[in-house]
Amino acid sequence: MLVVSLSMALTPLLTLAYDRLIAPRLRMRDDRPYDRDVEQDTPIIIAGFGRFGQVVGRVLRARGIPFTAMDADPAQIDFLKRFGNKVFYGDASRLDLLRAARADKARLFVLAIDDVQASVRTAREVQEHFPHLMIFARARNRAHAYQLMELGIEHVSRETFLSSLELTGELLQELGFTYSDARSTLDRFREHDERMLQESFRYQRDEKKLIEIAERSRRELESLFARDAAEERRSA
Amino acid sequence: MLVVSLSMALTPLLTLAYDRLIAPRLRMRDDRPYDRDVEQDTPIIIAGFGRFGQVVGRVLRARGIPFTAMDADPAQIDFLKRFGNKVFYGDASRLDLLRAARADKARLFVLAIDDVQASVRTAREVQEHFPHLMIFARARNRAHAYQLMELGIEHVSRETFLSSLELTGELLQELGFTYSDARSTLDRFREHDERMLQESFRYQRDEKKLIEIAERSRRELESLFARDAAEERRSA
Numbered sequence: 001m002l003v004v005s006l007s008m009a010l011t012p013l014l015t016l017a018y019d020r021l022i023a024p025r026l027r028m029r030d031d032r033p034y035d036r037d038v039e040q041d042t043p044i045i046i047a048g049f050g051r052f053g054q055v056v057g058r059v060l061r062a063r064g065i066p067f068t069a070m071d072a073d074p075a076q077i078d079f080l081k082r083f084g085n086k087v088f089y090g091d092a093s094r095l096d097l098l099r100a101a102r103a104d105k106a107r108l109f110v111l112a113i114d115d116v117q118a119s120v121r122t123a124r125e126v127q128e129h130f131p132h133l134m135i136f137a138r139a140r141n142r143a144h145a146y147q148l149m150e151l152g153i154e155h156v157s158r159e160t161f162l163s164s165l166e167l168t169g170e171l172l173q174e175l176g177f178t179y180s181d182a183r184s185t186l187d188r189f190r191e192h193d194e195r196m197l198q199e200s201f202r203y204q205r206d207e208k209k210l211i212e213i214a215e216r217s218r219r220e221l222e223s224l225f226a227r228d229a230a231e232e233r234r235s236a
Numbered sequence: 237m238l239v240v241s242l243s244m245a246l247t248p249l250l251t252l253a254y255d256r257l258i259a260p261r262l263r264m265r266d267d268r269p270y271d272r273d274v275e276q277d278t279p280i281i282i283a284g285f286g287r288f289g290q291v292v293g294r295v296l297r298a299r300g301i302p303f304t305a306m307d308a309d310p311a312q313i314d315f316l317k318r319f320g321n322k323v324f325y326g327d328a329s330r331l332d333l334l335r336a337a338r339a340d341k342a343r344l345f346v347l348a349i350d351d352v353q354a355s356v357r358t359a360r361e362v363q364e365h366f367p368h369l370m371i372f373a374r375a376r377n378r379a380h381a382y383q384l385m386e387l388g389i390e391h392v393s394r395e396t397f398l399s400s401l402e403l404t405g406e407l408l409q410e411l412g413f414t415y416s417d418a419r420s421t422l423d424r425f426r427e428h429d430e431r432m433l434q435e436s437f438r439y440q441r442d443e444k445k446l447i448e449i450a451e452r453s454r455r456e457l458e459s460l461f462a463r464d465a466a467e468e469r470r471s472a
Contacts, residue, residue, distance in 0.1 A: 043411070044407070051376075051377050051394075051396045051397075051400070052396050052399070052400040052403075053400075055396075055397060055400035055401060055404065056400055056403065056404045056407065058425070058429075058454075058457075059401070059404045059408075059421065059422070059425050060404070060407075061454065061457075061458070062421075062425060062454070062457035062458055062460070062461050063408070063421060063461055064458070064461070064462075065411065082443070082447060083446075083447055083450050084447070084450060084451055084454065108407060108410060108411070110403070110407065112400070134410065136403050136406060136407055138396075138399070138400070138403065141287050155403070155406055157399045157400075157402060157403045158287075158399065159395070159396045159399045159400075160287050160288045160291075160374075160395045160396060160399065161287075161291060161399060162398035162399045162401075162402055163288070163374070163393045163394065163395045163396065163397060163398045163399065164287070164288040164289075164291035164292055164348070164374070164393075164395075165291060165295070165398075166393060166398055167288075167292065167346070167372050167374065167391070167393045168291065168292045168295045168296070170372060170391055171280070171292065171296075171344060171346065171372055172295075172299070174344060174370065175279070175301065175344070185295065185298075185299060186295070189294070189295050189298060193294075207318070210319075211318060211319055211320070214319045214320060215320055218294075218297065218298070218320070221294075221297075221298035222297070222298055222300070224298075225298050225299055225300070226300075
């Protein structure tokens with residue numbers, strides 16, 4: 001959050017400095033051409049091969065399922081290649097590079113780009129030019145999830161949601177919950193949260209309404225668990 | 237990744253501009269004092285109340301378990317308070333503010349700070365001054381996980397790992413895997429990956445060795461799944 005607010009404060013100065021001093025050097029450094037020689041058609045394209053996309057790719061590779069991975073960061077590409085990954089240097093938000101990745105022949109598109117704007121731009125491009133592709137998207141946060149849902153994407157996965165839930169489960173067990181009680185707490189919370197995400201999506205630009213929904217959601221969850229606890233006492 | 241490499245390129249210029257022009261204005265804007273009036277002792281402190289920490293807090297609240305949440309970003313604090321959260325404005329890497337959060341009375345410490353340096357600094361401070369606290373840590377990536385493991389922290393959760401695994405499971409099912417085959421693929425992958433994380437941890441500063449481990453890990457996984465498939469064919 002600090003980075004964001006800082007860079008906003010710096011914007012006018014930065015733009016100036018960037019244009020005059022930095023951009024020419026960066027352009028020089030990153031001047032290698034995008035790859036256009038993808039070897040084969042594959043059923044799956046993974047756009048963005050960072051922390052998220054790599055896990056997808058490693059599982060697919062272990063199961064012998066071919067895929068085409070692309071990433072727009074040359075430093076990341078060099079790193080990945082040193083570790084034996086086949087990955088194609090390209091910007092998935094560009095139509096010509098989607099074509100080079102043979103998006104017309106693929107069936108599934110994993111949108112694993114971490115930058116929110118690049119992710120949304122890519123989703124739009126894919127939907128416009130390759131409407132047959134089914135998109136599985138990584139979302140940075142709730143706001144990013146809303147943007148992807150707005151495009152009609154059904155498979156949207158908030159990137160830190162499940163790890164934070166699992167850590168909470170370990171915490172609950174450390175507090176004395178049984179495994180199954182912790183598990184059912186997480187399942188119920190998740191189900192409720194995903195329903196609320198759908199509901200709040202409709203009001204994403206209305207902060208007052210979102211606050212109302214958050215408050216109601218909290219009350220609902222509390223009474224849900226209170227009811228469960230009362231039932232357990234009765235049946236004990 | 238672009239942001240990181242850009243900000244590194246900008247560093248000398250930025251430092252200058254920041255010190256002379258930006259910092260005085262930012263300091264003025266963020267000049268509110270840290271909170272020191274935490275109301276009660278709680279068994280749990282959540283340091284960092286962003287995407288990750290909030291999920292932990294929401295589950296605890298739903299189950300009626302008291303906790304103390306703190307965050308060092310004033311904009312985030314304002315946002316959270318509008319949404320009805322009780323959260324304490326403080327920097328968890330500072331001893332005086334850990335004391336103000338009554339770290340001496342707590343039992344569990346959720347380290348949910350997204351910034352890697354601040355996270356590691358906080359972990360060290362907590363371990364030095366409140367060694368009785370059990371730490372549950374969020375890690376941004378593998379390198380961050382190594383740093384936390386080096387401090388002896390056992391509960392380390394890579395923040396995007398589980399969401400990317402789950403998305404992969406949906407993908408596998410779309411490709412025709414049954415639910416249970418997808419599930420067992422993910423379970424085996426995860427178990428193997430966590431074992432490899434432990435092993436590679438010992439060689440974290442030796443890229444050559446890490447590359448070897450990655451290569452071996454890939455081969456092991458592939459043959460593991462190939463064996464499974466052969467067994468299934470035999471028993472079919």
